[in-house]
Amino acid sequence: MKWQIENKYRRLEDVGQEEIDGLISRVDRCPWRQTYHIQPISGLLNDPNGFSFYNGEYHLFYQWHPLGPIHGLKYWYHTKSKDLVNWDNVGIGLRPDTYFDSHGAYSGSSIEHNGKLHLFYTGNSRNEHLVRHPYQCIAVLDQHGEIKKLEQPVIDEVPKGYTEHFRDPKVWKDGEQFYAVIGAQRTNETGCSVLYSSPDLLEWNFEGEIKTQLDDFGYMWECPDYFEIDNHGIFIFSPQGIEPVGDYYQNIYQSGYVLGEKLDLVGKELKHGNFIELDRGFDFYAPQTMKDPKGRRLLVGWMGLPDIEYPTDPNGWSHCLTVPRELSIENNKLMQRPVPELQSLxxxxxxxxxxxxxxxxxxxxxxxxxxxxxxxxxxxxxxxxxxxxxxxxxxxxxxxxxxxxxxxxxxxxxxxxxxxxxxxxxxxxxxxxxxxxxxxxxxxxxxxxxxxxxxxxxxxxxxxxxxxxxxxxxxxxxxxxxxxxxxxx
The missing domain is CATH 2.60.120.560 (Exo-inulinase; domain 1)
Incomplete structure (x- = not known):
């Protein structure tokens, strides 16, 4: 525990190369290193972020704490692929190096605009008393692979009625307008998601809370994701604080979706059916989707869970991502199938x-x-x-x-x-x-x-x-x- 506290906010930039090389060597000797899944070169991987197709390639970032298998100071690590199978490690995509993300570049998404890929993420900051304040920030990836952060957050306040647990923006475009859903916690400590709109990705307006039939469903909704398939609206999120019921909700935290009518962007209302778990296994959380040039809706999830110790921890690393999955709707249910590109393996x-x-x-x-x-x-x-x-x-x-x-x-x-x-x-x-x-x-x-x-x-x-x-x-x-x-x- 003392090691975790001391290392939680250590910066990769402050660590000597000898220590980094030693950690990577220890990781490489682990017998449980994966062969075809995305995994960290060291440390801890968690939420997939910024999943997109840009400049002829699939881009996928993930939350990364490089200095050990703990949820410490988070970076975005960048991978890319031409075929969804063979992924190249590009390196660090976002560093927590500004006041607004001083204690971690937290989860978010991406969208192409004006020929550049805009990365929309939550900056986690804490004051001298370690009180959290989240900022919603943007960084821009150009066609040369360079990433530059905007100097100021695009959303710098948490709306009234919500706590500082306010994060994970997922952005999309509808007509000429951009929208984003953000995971939130009400001041009564129940989870929800809120909606923002923008004409240009720079000026964002708080539209209000998304009305659902899940008013008291856990204490925090992480990693929200809204999209549409076949004139249906699908809202994916990861609620925390759901008690087990029979065979359902057996993991420490859940990930699932509601399916229904398209989101009413004016009334901020989503009419939907029951919450359905996306995955019935032991290790699945924080999925993110994107629409690719073929018109497919693709999903990647974190193959792991928060607050669980894993046998690879002593080897200096934890977690991986799932294989990409193609989503479809059949008989009013979301189906997941491995992308056919995996057949090349x-x-x-x-x-x-x-x-x-x-x-x-x-x-x-x-x-x-x-x-x-x-x-x-x-x-x-x-x-x-x-x-x-x-x-x-x-x-x-x-x-x-x-x-x-x-x-x-x-x-x-x-x-x-x-x-x-x-x-x-x-x-x-x-x-x-x-x-x-x-x-x-x-x-x-x-x-x-x-x-x-x-x-x-x-x-x-x-x-x-x-x-x-x-x-x-x-x-x-x-x-x-x-x-x-x-x-x-």
């Missing part, structure tokens, strides 16, 4: 078609630590069936369907090093279907499971031994037919 392909009857089976070539696996089960009369992966003599992670409960269950009780056990070792969701498709993206220390074409997703960190590589198919209390294909990465 595929190498050797192995197919299996079989029936398992009250047994657990392995197959030649079905093993590894980084791969894509697609498995479809049908003609099922088993009480339970599924897949064990990253499995060894003792360890295994299990995705299965329990026909008695009618639930898909992700079990990481034997996944390796423990993480977040105070919040349970299983995640469940009810699904009624005749066929089940499990589409897995497995990496050295994570899994993303898309169930039934992305109707549900389970995103989780796992920390098995490097020798736990087996993939096993099983059925209990009956039999199931399946066909599976695996691609090495």
């Amino acid at each position: 595929r190498k050797r392909e192995i197919k299996v078609v079989d029936t398992v009857i009250n047994e657990t089976k392995t197959y030649d070539g079905f093993s590894g630590t980084a791969y894509e696996l697609f498995c479809e089960f049908e003609n099922v009369d088993a009480a339970e069936f599924g897949i064990e992966f990253r499995a060894g003599e003792v360890e295994k992670t299990v995705i299965k369907y329990d026909a008695v409960q009618r639930k898909v269950i992700l079990d990481r009780s034997l996944s390796g090093k423990k993480v977040g056990e105070d919040y349970g070792t299983e995640r469940k969701c009810e699904i009624n279907a005749k066929k089940f498709k499990f589409h897995l993206f497995v990496d050295s220390s994570s899994v993303e499971i898309f169930v039934n074409d992305g109707g549900e997703v389970f995103t989780s960190r796992i920390f098995p031994n490097i020798n736990s590589k087996e993939i096993r198919l099983f059925a209990k209390g009956g039999c199931t037919e399946f066909k599976a294909v695996k691609w090495d990465f």
